[in-house]
Amino acid sequence: MAKAKPIKKASTGSGQIRLIGGQWRGRKLPVLDSEGLRPTTDRIKETLFNWLMFDIHHCRCLDLFAGSGSLGFEALSRGAGEVILVEKDATVAQQLQRNLASLPAAQGQIINTDAIGFLQSPATAFDLVFLDPPFHRELLPNVCQLLEHNGWLNVDAKIYIEREQASESLLLPSNWRLLKDKRAGQVNYQLYQRESE
Template sequence: MRPKRSPSKNTSRPSRDSRASAPGGSGKLRIIGGKFRRRQLPVLESPGLRPTPDRVRETLFNWLAAHVEGAQVLDLFAGTGALGIEALSRGAASACLVERDSKVAAQLSHNLALLEVENASVISRDVSAFLTIPPSTAFSLVFLDPPFHQALVEPCCQALENGWLTPRAMIYVETEAGLSPPVPNSWSLHRETRAGESIGRLYQRLL
């Protein structure tokens, strides 16, 4: 999260994590809660791609404390997988992580294998195209953190209403500061926080 990739790269979730990448071309993602707590996973060296900062995840998962156990998770623009993997660590029933960059997606699959996670899948596909597919299942927890300044938030939010969400689903949306994208009328703002150049909003679906 934060800063986002350049506009030409409609892909992963970068962050403003101040930790430098480790020598040898990779950084580390540290899981902060749940059964994988303190596990460190390699992060592919890719421009702007770093783990979501611990403090952002801690705040978000405090908000979600009553909603993660048993959740069906959809992590869009997954990047390092920090949010999807954190949810799995905290008891989510399953997770689908969607990441356009094939190399980043391969690293995600590798990290899930390192954790011996069998209830997750990684899909290497453009998110906008992915959301046009009729869903085979609905999700109760969605993470949506697209690259900044590409006008992706509103169409993705609207697309999620086409069968992707369960009743009372929780949806976390992160945008650049100053942007207040329209969301479906059925979504109610539950929590909001600002961290540097980004704003995170957690919505709950009322239907």
């Protein structure tokens, strides 16, 4: 008889995220330990959602490398109309589903697939996209081109990018205009707006 694999449990301490604003402010959600999972820090998240203060309400959001769900769930808490969270790791996606179910009437959806595969499916346009991929995998160039050229972005969509500071300059679509640019430790984070070409 095969030995059952132990169930992966959420760890304590860093194994949770905290919603820092909106209707579920202060709510803590468990996060599974998983290689490469790096929840966005509260400090960066506070800055980002200050930038988005007038854009988040009722907008349609895509959290493409959802991981802990920190950005997607924060957007829901602050009044986003709908948030799609895409996560490749099945176990992590299951935890995201449990966390989503714990937020009453949250207009969210968890999709368990990889980002590239998702972006090659039929597109529906988003107002806001969060891109916080695993570091050192060079996923952003391809993902940004697919977002732009496959119909995933509304005309004036905003795109948030979080990446490692040491990475080379990023080749982005020419019609993405940089709005905000900051650093925190080893992390660069930027907000872009798509403009019609």
